[in-house]
Amino acid sequence: MRSTIKDVATAAGVSVKTVSRVLNKERYVRPDTRLRVERAVEALNFRPSIAARTLGGRRSFQVALLCDNPNPYFVYAMQEGVRARCAVENVRMIAQPYSMAGDDLLDLVGRLIDETRPDGLILTPPITDCLPVLEFLTEQQMPFVRISPGTNLALSSSVFIDNKGAAHAMTAKLIAMGHRRIAFIVGDSGYASSNQRFTGYVEALNEAGVGLDLELVRQGRFDFRSGAQAAAELLSLPRPPTAIFAGSDDMAAGALATAHDRGIVVPDDLSIAGFDDSDVASIVWPPLTTVRQPMRDLAYAAADLLFKLGDGVERRELPFELILRQSAAPPRPAEDS
Amino acid sequence: MRSTIKDVATAAGVSVKTVSRVLNKERYVRPDTRLRVERAVEALNFRPSIAARTLGGRRSFQVALLCDNPNPYFVYAMQEGVRARCAVENVRMIAQPYSMAGDDLLDLVGRLIDETRPDGLILTPPITDCLPVLEFLTEQQMPFVRISPGTNLALSSSVFIDNKGAAHAMTAKLIAMGHRRIAFIVGDSGYASSNQRFTGYVEALNEAGVGLDLELVRQGRFDFRSGAQAAAELLSLPRPPTAIFAGSDDMAAGALATAHDRGIVVPDDLSIAGFDDSDVASIVWPPLTTVRQPMRDLAYAAADLLFKLGDGVERRELPFELILRQSAAPPRPAEDS
DNA sequence: TTGTACGCGTTATCAA
DNA sequence: TTGATAACGCGTACAA
Numbered sequence: 182m183r184s185t186i187k188d189v190a191t192a193a194g195v196s197v198k199t200v201s202r203v204l205n206k207e208r209y210v211r212p213d214t215r216l217r218v219e220r221a222v223e224a225l226n227f228r229p230s231i232a233a234r235t236l237g238g239r240r241s242f243q244v245a246l247l248c249d250n251p252n253p254y255f256v257y258a259m260q261e262g263v264r265a266r267c268a269v270e271n272v273r274m275i276a277q278p279y280s281m282a283g284d285d286l287l288d289l290v291g292r293l294i295d296e297t298r299p300d301g302l303i304l305t306p307p308i309t310d311c312l313p314v315l316e317f318l319t320e321q322q323m324p325f326v327r328i329s330p331g332t333n334l335a336l337s338s339s340v341f342i343d344n345k346g347a348a349h350a351m352t353a354k355l356i357a358m359g360h361r362r363i364a365f366i367v368g369d370s371g372y373a374s375s376n377q378r379f380t381g382y383v384e385a386l387n388e389a390g391v392g393l394d395l396e397l398v399r400q401g402r403f404d405f406r407s408g409a410q411a412a413a414e415l416l417s418l419p420r421p422p423t424a425i426f427a428g429s430d431d432m433a434a435g436a437l438a439t440a441h442d443r444g445i446v447v448p449d450d451l452s453i454a455g456f457d458d459s460d461v462a463s464i465v466w467p468p469l470t471t472v473r474q475p476m477r478d479l480a481y482a483a484a485d486l487l488f489k490l491g492d493g494v495e496r497r498e499l500p501f502e503l504i505l506r507q508s509a510a511p512p513r514p515a516e517d518s
Numbered sequence: 519m520r521s522t523i524k525d526v527a528t529a530a531g532v533s534v535k536t537v538s539r540v541l542n543k544e545r546y547v548r549p550d551t552r553l554r555v556e557r558a559v560e561a562l563n564f565r566p567s568i569a570a571r572t573l574g575g576r577r578s579f580q581v582a583l584l585c586d587n588p589n590p591y592f593v594y595a596m597q598e599g600v601r602a603r604c605a606v607e608n609v610r611m612i613a614q615p616y617s618m619a620g621d622d623l624l625d626l627v628g629r630l631i632d633e634t635r636p637d638g639l640i641l642t643p644p645i646t647d648c649l650p651v652l653e654f655l656t657e658q659q660m661p662f663v664r665i666s667p668g669t670n671l672a673l674s675s676s677v678f679i680d681n682k683g684a685a686h687a688m689t690a691k692l693i694a695m696g697h698r699r700i701a702f703i704v705g706d707s708g709y710a711s712s713n714q715r716f717t718g719y720v721e722a723l724n725e726a727g728v729g730l731d732l733e734l735v736r737q738g739r740f741d742f743r744s745g746a747q748a749a750a751e752l753l754s755l756p757r758p759p760t761a762i763f764a765g766s767d768d769m770a771a772g773a774l775a776t777a778h779d780r781g782i783v784v785p786d787d788l789s790i791a792g793f794d795d796s797d798v799a800s801i802v803w804p805p806l807t808t809v810r811q812p813m814r815d816l817a818y819a820a821a822d823l824l825f826k827l828g829d830g831v832e833r834r835e836l837p838f839e840l841i842l843r844q845s846a847a848p849p850r851p852a853e854d855s
Numbered sequence: 856t857t858g859t860a861c862g863c864g865t866t867a868t869c870a871a
Numbered sequence: 872t873t874g875a876t877a878a879c880g881c882g883t884a885c886a887a
Contacts, residue, residue: 202856229633233879236570237881254591278613297610522865534865535874539872566865575865575866
């Protein structure tokens, strides 16, 4: 038989209100009273009903995580990060893994809010840039934090990774290694990070005096297949690139597979660089040179920000890390160096 | 301003109880009354509070999905399948993506139940075989369905894929292709499917009169690395196998990577077969011969079973599908054929 | 510092 | 077929 707050009150010899005070860590409870209550809670293994707390009070002890992303690794990392931070706060994460919600999205979010009344929400790309949703949340006065939004940055507090800086650093590194024909596979244009990464690539080329050759730039869709396809096109060029920098981990994996299929040895004959968008590419693809993007940490930081949210709009930026897995010997010198 | 059931009642000119009847599809509501109420619900965009329903009624309109699995693709497929079926029922999925919960698991599940009072739970491997959890749920009289459990099959209704049959069919296929030295990489022993798959492999060998060579059997841990490692050992044998059958998709991917690293052409010089545990290996690894396990459909079926749960223990088995991606030409003939 | 009375939004019970 | 009222288990406001 499950116990209620009343049982705890009886066991501890206090009123239910006092138990409530202890549960919510309110002040004005004598230390010994608090101790008695805590003991009773422990003894009865009491866990308050979220439903009752939601109905009676101003909080629901629930935070919603909105994902509409086709990358399982990404979704997993987001959920894990948010869940970990919520656990510290004794708050439940309501993970909403939509898949291509599209037009329904606004209705789904509306239902979510009316039905569960979360204390706040965390949005992940590409929902971060869905203006109707942002406006709706603002209108409903729901606190929310966005992860790596690309637009309307003033609309909420957000956490970021330095996409441009990371792509810049990686490109510069490839140039320093002797590469001159560095291809870039752009991610889905629906994601702001795609452009930011591409921008970093372009800037680094400019700074090094290496011309931007649009023949070496291909559009991908963030997934394995589009990366493989883009790499196939690039490697079929009359003058193929000596390095391929993919705008996402899945596309890098695709590029690597294509290279393998063609008998090209990575990294000796071709350098492949990518991003580690989900703390996993590093395991799967040892030959890659990657930018580690601590996605889990980012999600953790987002939840942290949500709990500490003040009135103003705050931004937090997380550092990236270059992980070089190139062979010691520099790759085949670029033809025009 | 959000509307309550009272607003709907006023708008429709009925009592709150009648609105409640309509919402819960109870009988004994005159068709025209029902219509009036439905119109009012629509007009006010009313969505009932889960908290209030949980507190007042016997249901919470929530189903919990318990995952403690390190494979993001698997977790994603489970969530997607369960979510889809729950959406039909207008029930909310509470996804609990624990990661290596271990000893805490029982406490976490206890909290989950006390806090949210789900109408039922769906367990995925390896939680499906955690006896303390199973006993706890039974004791609490919580309805639950398990996905591919390996033990205590009588404890609950479950959905299965035919692991043994699939491994049997795949092994037979490899034999029919001319292979005699077929290696098998066993998955984590904590998962029942590992043994089932291994059993199917052994049985098929026996039936074909091909002796079981334990030198060709390696222990893996379901992940990429262990598959790569096992393949490395196998390919270093004095008499290496002509085919490697991996007990999971990730291990098959690892084996393929090892083969690539050694300059072995798949499938011409070596056949690699695996399972598609998450509807994804087929995309990532075209050269593989796989058993497609419709994990998402399995999760959907589990949720379906939960909603239709009767008193008895029911089992449902989902079919598998062999997907052959071998080159037309049979691989290098086995040495001893 | 602690307790009393009430309300939250819905369903259950019972009466009409 | 419909409605009035109690009840669910907490937090809130206010009183002591």
